[in-house]
Amino acid sequence: MTATxxxxxxxxxRVQPRMEYLSSxxxxxxxxxxxxxxxxxxxxxxxxxxxRLDPTATMVVLIGAAxxxxxxxxxxxxxxxxSDTVDGLVTKDGTEKPSPDADVLSAGRLWGRVLGSGVVxxxxxxxxxxxxxxxxxxxxxxxxGLFVGVFIAAGVASITAGLAATALGVRxxxxxxxxxxxxxxxxxxxxxxALPFSALFALVTGAFTVLLFHDYHVGxxxxxxxxxxxxxxADLPIQIIxxxxxxxxxxxxxxxxxxxxxxxSLEDPERQPTTAVxxxxxxxxxxxxxxxxxxxxxxxxxPAYPTLVQTVIARSAxxxxxxxxxxxxxxxxxxxxAKVVKR
Amino acid sequence: MKRWLSIGGVCVVxxxxxxxxxxxxxTALDIDGETEAFAxxxxxxxxxxxxxxxxxxxxxxxxxxxxxxxKGLAGAPTDFTAITGGAVYDPWSTVNGxxxxxxxxxxxxxxxxxxxxxxxxxxxxxxxxxxPATTVSWPRDLRADTKPIPPTSYANAQCGAGPTTQLxxxxxxxxxPGSPTGAxxxxxxxxxxxxxxxLQPEHGxxxxxxxxxxxxxxVLGGAVRIGGVEAEGTSTAQGPxxxxxxxxxxxxxxxxxxxxxxxxxxxxxxxxxxxxxxDSSAGQAFxxxxxxxxxxxxxxxSVLGPANPYPQGFLLSRKPPQIGVxxxxxxxxxxxxxxxxxxxLPQDVTTPTTFTPQRVQILVGFVYSxxxxxxxxxxxxxxxxxxGAGSINTPSKTVDVPGPSAAPAPVVAAKTDTNNxxxxxxxxxxxxxxxRYRPLARSTRIIFIVFGIxxxxxxxxxxxxxxxELVGS
Numbered sequence: 001m002t003a004t005x006x007x008x009x010x011x012x013x014r015v016q017p018r019m020e021y022l023s024s025x026x027x028x029x030x031x032x033x034x035x036x037x038x039x040x041x042x043x044x045x046x047x048x049x050x051x052r053l054d055p056t057a058t059m060v061v062l063i064g065a066a067x068x069x070x071x072x073x074x075x076x077x078x079x080x081x082x083s084d085t086v087d088g089l090v091t092k093d094g095t096e097k098p099s100p101d102a103d104v105l106s107a108g109r110l111w112g113r114v115l116g117s118g119v120v121x122x123x124x125x126x127x128x129x130x131x132x133x134x135x136x137x138x139x140x141x142x143x144x145g146l147f148v149g150v151f152i153a154a155g156v157a158s159i160t161a162g163l164a165a166t167a168l169g170v171r172x173x174x175x176x177x178x179x180x181x182x183x184x185x186x187x188x189x190x191x192x193x194a195l196p197f198s199a200l201f202a203l204v205t206g207a208f209t210v211l212l213f214h215d216y217h218v219g220x221x222x223x224x225x226x227x228x229x230x231x232x233x234a235d236l237p238i239q240i241i242x243x244x245x246x247x248x249x250x251x252x253x254x255x256x257x258x259x260x261x262x263x264x265s266l267e268d269p270e271r272q273p274t275t276a277v278x279x280x281x282x283x284x285x286x287x288x289x290x291x292x293x294x295x296x297x298x299x300x301x302x303p304a305y306p307t308l309v310q311t312v313i314a315r316s317a318x319x320x321x322x323x324x325x326x327x328x329x330x331x332x333x334x335x336x337x338a339k340v341v342k343r
Numbered sequence: 344m345k346r347w348l349s350i351g352g353v354c355v356v357x358x359x360x361x362x363x364x365x366x367x368x369x370t371a372l373d374i375d376g377e378t379e380a381f382a383x384x385x386x387x388x389x390x391x392x393x394x395x396x397x398x399x400x401x402x403x404x405x406x407x408x409x410x411x412x413x414k415g416l417a418g419a420p421t422d423f424t425a426i427t428g429g430a431v432y433d434p435w436s437t438v439n440g441x442x443x444x445x446x447x448x449x450x451x452x453x454x455x456x457x458x459x460x461x462x463x464x465x466x467x468x469x470x471x472x473x474x475p476a477t478t479v480s481w482p483r484d485l486r487a488d489t490k491p492i493p494p495t496s497y498a499n500a501q502c503g504a505g506p507t508t509q510l511x512x513x514x515x516x517x518x519x520p521g522s523p524t525g526a527x528x529x530x531x532x533x534x535x536x537x538x539x540x541x542l543q544p545e546h547g548x549x550x551x552x553x554x555x556x557x558x559x560x561x562v563l564g565g566a567v568r569i570g571g572v573e574a575e576g577t578s579t580a581q582g583p584x585x586x587x588x589x590x591x592x593x594x595x596x597x598x599x600x601x602x603x604x605x606x607x608x609x610x611x612x613x614x615x616x617x618x619x620x621x622d623s624s625a626g627q628a629f630x631x632x633x634x635x636x637x638x639x640x641x642x643x644x645s646v647l648g649p650a651n652p653y654p655q656g657f658l659l660s661r662k663p664p665q666i667g668v669x670x671x672x673x674x675x676x677x678x679x680x681x682x683x684x685x686x687x688l689p690q691d692v693t694t695p696t697t698f699t700p701q702r703v704q705i706l707v708g709f710v711y712s713x714x715x716x717x718x719x720x721x722x723x724x725x726x727x728x729x730x731g732a733g734s735i736n737t738p739s740k741t742v743d744v745p746g747p748s749a750a751p752a753p754v755v756a757a758k759t760d761t762n763n764x765x766x767x768x769x770x771x772x773x774x775x776x777x778x779r780y781r782p783l784a785r786s787t788r789i790i791f792i793v794f795g796i797x798x799x800x801x802x803x804x805x806x807x808x809x810x811x812e813l814v815g816s
Contacts, residue, residue, distance in 0.1 A: 123798050
């Protein structure tokens with residue numbers, strides 16, 4: 001009879017064979033996708049006055065959620081798996097195949113893979129959407145219908161894409177191909193990863209902004225849902241913190257894993273010391289600067305009654321710069337700290 | 344056993360996907376809402392009726408069947424009418440027509456007018472989807488050169504998803520000099536007027552409300568004075584099996600006419616602390632006395648009520664509505680009129696104007712509201728897979744709306760007394776209406792299904808190949 005494990009030890013990182021690791025990641029991803037589908041559906045219907053979405057809006061939500069979820073998941077699932085594998089949390093179990101001799105970490109291949117996943121995810125969501133439109137027959141959809149639709153469209157696509165990206169990350173971590181190139185840390189951090197990542201995150205924020213505010217009145221002064229500067233920037237601190245946290249989570253792990261695999265070189269060792277571990281002060285500074293300087297600038301530029309397009313641009317711009325700065329810093333910090341640990 | 348469990352699991356997943364989208368499982372109702380209200384409407388007999396205007400005026404409407412739409416109009420005054428429209432639309436038509444250079448004695452001078460001769464209309468309109476909100480400030484929005492003039496009236500109309508229509512109209516006075524209804528001054532004076540209306544489904548109940556009010560109304564230099572006019576109506580409908588209801592009333596306070604001072608509210612007359620129903624013998628005798636006192640002014644008045652026949656020409660800005668309350672919670676509507684004043688205009692009043700109307704009729708206070716929530720067309724349900732494709736296109740749906748006979752509304756005004764204006768236009772009792780819906784065409788649905796399955800096959804194939812390559816068996 002096995003002793004009952006405490007939740008902390010049950011969910012603590014532990015060494016797992018490859019297939020078990022993939023299974024556990026798929027399970028975790030499923031749980032996340034259920035809550036994600038509930039959140040997206042809830043936001044989508046709550047913003048419509050009668051809590052009913054017309055078929056066109058349903059179509060946009062299903063396809064958009066599938067494509068965007070898949071884009072994000074296929075990126076950070078890869079780096080999480082790579083990081084876990086490099087940290088020794090995944091072991092070979094005889095089911096793995098050798099890595100082809102190709103550099104899957106190159107920017108072109110990495111982002112091409114992410115975009116490809118997004119396209120396939122979007123196609124899956126679109127296919128399901130057409131079936132849903134035929135079933136809806138011009139009727140509006142409510143929360144339960146939308147939730148099931150989003151989970152099957154976005155959730156299944158994301159779980160599948162996440163599983164594929166996880167498997168790729170594990171394979172690369174267990175068997176680094178000879179073609180994997182060493183890259184200078186700054187170029188890798190800012191140009192290869194942080195810049196596209198922040199653009200992707202700005203796209204996510206833009207889509208979420210449309211989801212939040214698509215039913216708001218524009219330019220009206222007397223109504224319940226009015227698009228005002230105050231309204232659209234009310235959650236700015238949360239947006240910045242989420243962007244910084246996600247960027248740190250994904251790209252910090254990327255930097256640590258690539259550095260541990262010896263795939264990162266330092267261009268300027270004098271200014272990139274590896275004598276001590278870097279803390280999160282720089283990331284906190286990013287949050288504060290974006291909040292007080294970036295937020296003030298956006299408030300200055302944004303009209304009192306912005307349009308939906310202006311709102312999307314403003315919110316996406318703030319998140320873009322937050323993710324850009326945080327992503328670059330997080331990658332560099334992960335890479336340098338990994339080298340410190342190696343000593 | 345394992346195979347049957349797998350098949351069962353697939354069926355459960357498919358049902359979980361299909362059932363929530365099942366058209367028959369949905370609780371969405373088809374909804375309608377209508378409102379109209381105004382405080383004062385003035386019509387001249389020229390001898391053809393040509394209305395000088397309605398002020399303030401709100402007309403709202405919402406619909407939801409397979410989609411949503413809302414529309415509304417708020418005017419202070421509205422520009423519906425011939426005389427108002429003529430004065431505002433075409434101020435210099437006798438000089439230079441609507442467009443083009445100035446003309447003298449019909450000869451073009453080639454000189455363009457220094458300002459745009461087109462006037463902005465004193466009405467705010469909204470549509471959803473399309474034009475969500477409009478605000479008109481009058482006479483600031485009349486023309487470019489009137490921008491600096493302080494506003495004397497205001498109208499705002501907002502239409503949105505839901506669907507929702509919200510209307511507001513306000514005016515400082517009906518006879519502001521220079522305003523489109525300035526000519527009314529010799530016939531009718533009022534103080535501030537305002538009207539509002541809100542139509543929306545809220546917590547599953549379709550609610551239509553409208554309200555209009557006016558203060559210090561004075562007809563023909565004080566022949567009839569009314570201290571305050573309040574017209575208010577609300578209709579609600581929750582849908583089949585739910586609750587519905589409607590109420591409407593017009594209250595006229597501090598009426599001074601024919602040497603009497605009285606008030607009218609809740610279909611009763613209050614005089615010197617005594618209250619009696621309008622259609623009682625005491626009420627009719629009192630109104631006869633009032634009209635006898637008004638003989639010298641050439642005016643007669645009658646009190647209206649929650650009746651569906653009114654002695655107006657076109658009373659509503661829509662076709663004659665159904666009035667009543669359905670027993671099953673699907674429909675409720677009512678309308679209520681205040682007071683009708685009919686005056687033969689004396690020569691000294693009509694001489695200063697450019698037209699000489701012989702008679703004017705003024706309706707003081709009117710409100711109409713309607714709410715409907717009916718079960719929508721069944722559409723395509725899961726059972727239709729079994730029933731065959733023939734049931735995909737549901738042919739039509741009949742909504743039987745109760746006419747006046749289903750919920751008789753009392754006619755309050757007396758039928759034989761001379762104080763009443765003849766009721767020349769009764770609204771006909773209507774039969775049930777048939778509303779046809781057009782679900783997706785069968786070919787469209789087949790294209791959607793085929794295209795959807797193709798996309799799913801392609802995406803699944805690409806994903807499964809990729810997974811097989813990366814994850815293994």
